[in-house]
Amino acid sequence: MELLVASAIGILTAGGLYLTLRLRTFPVILGISLLTYAVNVFLFTSGRLAIGAAPILRDGVSTYTDPLPQALVLTAIVISFGMSAVVVMIALGAFLGADDDHVDDLPDAETDSDQKGDEA
Amino acid sequence: MTHWIVAPVILPALGAPFIVLAARYHVGIQRVLSVAGVLALIAIALGLALHTSDGTVILYRMGDWAAPFGIVLVADRLSTLMVLLTSVLSLFVLLFAIGSGWDSRGRHFHALFQFQLMGLMGAFLTGDLFNLFVFFEVLLIASYGLMIHAGGNTRLKAGTQYVLFNLIASTLFLFALGSIYAETGTLNMADLANRAALVDPQETVGIRVAAVLLLLVFAIKAAVVPLHFWLPSSYAEAPAPVAALFAIMTKVGAYAIIRVYTLVFPPNMEATAGLYDLWLLPAALISVAIGMIGVLAAKRLDRLVAYSIIGSMGIVMVSIALFTPSGIAAALYYIVHSTLAGAALFLICDLVLVGRGSLDLKPRPPAAGNAATAALFFVGATAMVGLPPLSGFLGKLLVLDASFNSDLVVWIWAVILGSGLVSIVGFARAGSILFWKAHATKAEDDGVLLSPPATLSYVAVGGLIALMAGQTVFAGQIHGFATSMADQLFAPQPYISTVVETPGKLSAPAKGDH
Numbered sequence: 093m094e095l096l097v098a099s100a101i102g103i104l105t106a107g108g109l110y111l112t113l114r115l116r117t118f119p120v121i122l123g124i125s126l127l128t129y130a131v132n133v134f135l136f137t138s139g140r141l142a143i144g145a146a147p148i149l150r151d152g153v154s155t156y157t158d159p160l161p162q163a164l165v166l167t168a169i170v171i172s173f174g175m176s177a178v179v180v181m182i183a184l185g186a187f188l189g190a191d192d193d194h195v196d197d198l199p200d201a202e203t204d205s206d207q208k209g210d211e212a
Numbered sequence: 213m214t215h216w217i218v219a220p221v222i223l224p225a226l227g228a229p230f231i232v233l234a235a236r237y238h239v240g241i242q243r244v245l246s247v248a249g250v251l252a253l254i255a256i257a258l259g260l261a262l263h264t265s266d267g268t269v270i271l272y273r274m275g276d277w278a279a280p281f282g283i284v285l286v287a288d289r290l291s292t293l294m295v296l297l298t299s300v301l302s303l304f305v306l307l308f309a310i311g312s313g314w315d316s317r318g319r320h321f322h323a324l325f326q327f328q329l330m331g332l333m334g335a336f337l338t339g340d341l342f343n344l345f346v347f348f349e350v351l352l353i354a355s356y357g358l359m360i361h362a363g364g365n366t367r368l369k370a371g372t373q374y375v376l377f378n379l380i381a382s383t384l385f386l387f388a389l390g391s392i393y394a395e396t397g398t399l400n401m402a403d404l405a406n407r408a409a410l411v412d413p414q415e416t417v418g419i420r421v422a423a424v425l426l427l428l429v430f431a432i433k434a435a436v437v438p439l440h441f442w443l444p445s446s447y448a449e450a451p452a453p454v455a456a457l458f459a460i461m462t463k464v465g466a467y468a469i470i471r472v473y474t475l476v477f478p479p480n481m482e483a484t485a486g487l488y489d490l491w492l493l494p495a496a497l498i499s500v501a502i503g504m505i506g507v508l509a510a511k512r513l514d515r516l517v518a519y520s521i522i523g524s525m526g527i528v529m530v531s532i533a534l535f536t537p538s539g540i541a542a543a544l545y546y547i548v549h550s551t552l553a554g555a556a557l558f559l560i561c562d563l564v565l566v567g568r569g570s571l572d573l574k575p576r577p578p579a580a581g582n583a584a585t586a587a588l589f590f591v592g593a594t595a596m597v598g599l600p601p602l603s604g605f606l607g608k609l610l611v612l613d614a615s616f617n618s619d620l621v622v623w624i625w626a627v628i629l630g631s632g633l634v635s636i637v638g639f640a641r642a643g644s645i646l647f648w649k650a651h652a653t654k655a656e657d658d659g660v661l662l663s664p665p666a667t668l669s670y671v672a673v674g675g676l677i678a679l680m681a682g683q684t685v686f687a688g689q690i691h692g693f694a695t696s697m698a699d700q701l702f703a704p705q706p707y708i709s710t711v712v713e714t715p716g717k718l719s720a721p722a723k724g725d726h
Contacts, residue, residue: 112380117372124379131386138394161393164342168386171349175382178356179375185360186368195373197445 097137104130117183117193121176128172135165216263217272217287219256220295220333223249228326239316246322250306253299253329261292265693267700269710271339278716279339280403286339288707289697290544294336294467297548298460300679301555302329304672308559309453311668312566317362317451324361327354328457335464339711341392341399344468345385348433352378355461358454359446370449377442381432388425395419402711404476405704408483416483423477423484427492430472433465436492436529437499440522444506447521448514452562455514459554462525463547469532470540474701475708479535493533493620497627499526504631507638513564513571516642517557520596523635524550527628531611534618540698542610545691549603549683553595556676560589563673564646566665573642575649581664586647588673593639595680598632603683608632610691 104126111123139158147159187193227249235241264270264287272285287295306325308314315321331351338344356378360371393399395418396407411419428439435443443462447455477484503523510516528550531543565571568579579585591602598604608628615624683690700707 117376120376124376124383127380127383128386131383131390135386135390135393138390140394158397161390164389164393167342167346171346171382172379175349175353175375175379178353179372179379182356182360182368182375183372185363186365186372189365189368192369195376197373 093141093143097133097141101130101134101137104133115195117187117195120195121179121183124179125172125176128168128176132165132168132172135168136161138164214270214272216256216260217270217285217337220253220260220299221285221330221337223252223256224326224330224333228323228330231323231326232320236319242322243310243315246306246325247303247310249326250299250303250329253333254296254303257292257296257299260287261289261296263287264289264292267696267706269707271710271714273714273716276716278718279711279714280398280400281718282716283343284339284400284711285337286402286707286711287337289693289700290467290470291336293544293548293693293697294463295333297463297551298329298332298336301460301551301676302457304675304679305453305456305555305559307675308456308562308669308672311666311670311672312452312562313666314362314451314453314562320357321361324354324357325457327351328358330354332460332464336467339401341401341404341472342389345382345389348385348464349382351461351464352382355454355458358457359450361451361454367449367451370445374442374446377432381429384425384432385429388422388429391418391422391425395422400711401472401475402708405708406712408476408481411483413482420483423487426472427469427487430465430468431492431495431529433462434469434529435462435465435499435522435525436495437502437522437526438495440499440502443522444515444518447518447558448512452558452565455518455558455561456555459521459551459558462521463528463551466525466528466532466543466547469529470543470701473535474540475704478702478704488533488535489619493530493618493624496526496529496533497620497623499523499529500627500631501526504635504638507635508641510638510642511573513573513642513646514558514561516573516638517554517561520557520635520639521550521554523631524554524596527608527611530624530628531614534614536614536617537695537698537702538614539611540701541691541694542607542614544694544697545603545610545683545687546607548690549595549607549680552676552680552683553592553604556588556592556673556680557596559669559673559676560585560592563588563665563669566669567662568646569662573645575645575653577653578650580662582647582650584670585665586643588670588677589643589647591677592673593643595677597635597639599636601684603680603687606684606687606691 108123108126111119139161142157145155145157146153147157231242231245270287274283328351331347334347356375359374360367398404432439447458500523503519503526506519507516510519528543528546531539563585567581595602595604598608615621
């Protein structure tokens, strides 16, 4: 099971990183979504993997799983969900306004020519 | 007294929804509420700063749960200084936003502003790493709204870049938190400090990865090269008051580095040896150089100021990366200066834009309000490049003095002094093109004559500059205070024991009451 979860995190992260480097808003947003899925699973495993164990203390149970990572994941899911919604709205606004969905600054833009020079 | 710690978080958190719900269509009421909220914040911050100035650490347990289980807010000298700095800065930024009318170009400026303050205050006061993440997200989501305030295509595009970059940083933050929790089983900073010291020197791989990931996250926030790419276009495209408020956002990264890396991963810890002198210091030096070269290369005034922010953050990071008490003290002095100077310059950008109609560094006929704006720009630029007599000069002097015992002292002196010269040339060129060459340029079309900026705008910028002057005059006292702050940071035991040993719910099984 460790191998399965670890490779799932790895594949999600790799896919997310690849898409994030695509420089068009749609793939980049998809990539960031994949990255957040990966980090959610990663956070979940940070409390060790245990199958069928109770997270809350009760009578007659001897094996427990760590409840804190589950709470952390819940927070992370809510935040990443909200953030994704925000970025979709802003990116959509930028795309509809400028009719261009490139994430990076294009070299022909007047204002950005100076920036390219010293960041290269 | 303890309940006052949570007030800087609660007050804006209540103020913002109230502004949205009750005063949605009345910008006048919004302004009154917003300014009143910020004034109250300053009063609370002053009280907290006075209370902690003798070295007490105030602890606030959410719901009275004891430290490693519940979330704690902790106020010591460093936190209260940052809270005070933020609230004072926000007052002047708010006055400028009102004076220049920026706040009425969209409906929710004041609500978002209050939410931004809530996130900032929380980030400075929290004693829990996951809670720090949550407050980072609060301040970021408010900053996304503020960043694209008043709309426009270039602004939306810069906003997209800004949001995407920060989303990646947040993901990285979560990876760091996950690895820290997997290694130590806690996210409370004080508890973490105890446990990180116990990690077996043979098995430090996990904790080392976590420390580096966390440093990367904070370095993104602090815009340290090579993680600075988000800063120039987002700060330059953001509305001027927002950009001025963002001057404190890079300092959140610097604050987090100081806090976490003095408390949890102290410089004498074996697992993170070499992280500061081998990696952070050279990166910070390159930031100084890139920032100031950017100042020289910029073709627009707003980009120029954005690059000068990168440069001055570089100086802060150089001073932090020394990781000596004198280095941290110099960094704290410089953080205050750089926040005020950066904010003032962004506001001056807007004064120029209002009077002149363009921020391009090309000669144009004299603009409305030229003389006053030019005078303010001169003072602001003098402060930013670190010429005497203003606080930038003293700050740089402190940093240079603190670096005297470092191995890289030659590099530090060469880079800081050399880039100082470069930035002087950059700012002098910008100023002479904007203000002096204007008199030799004939107006091409006598069309619309722009009206000069509002008086309140000048008052706000003047206030920031007066604060810088105050920081110069009282440099001795402020540096003494910064030194005591650094001493407190390098002797974290009282902080740790206050957090871990104060009893609360679930605290000690030895009590025998359950």
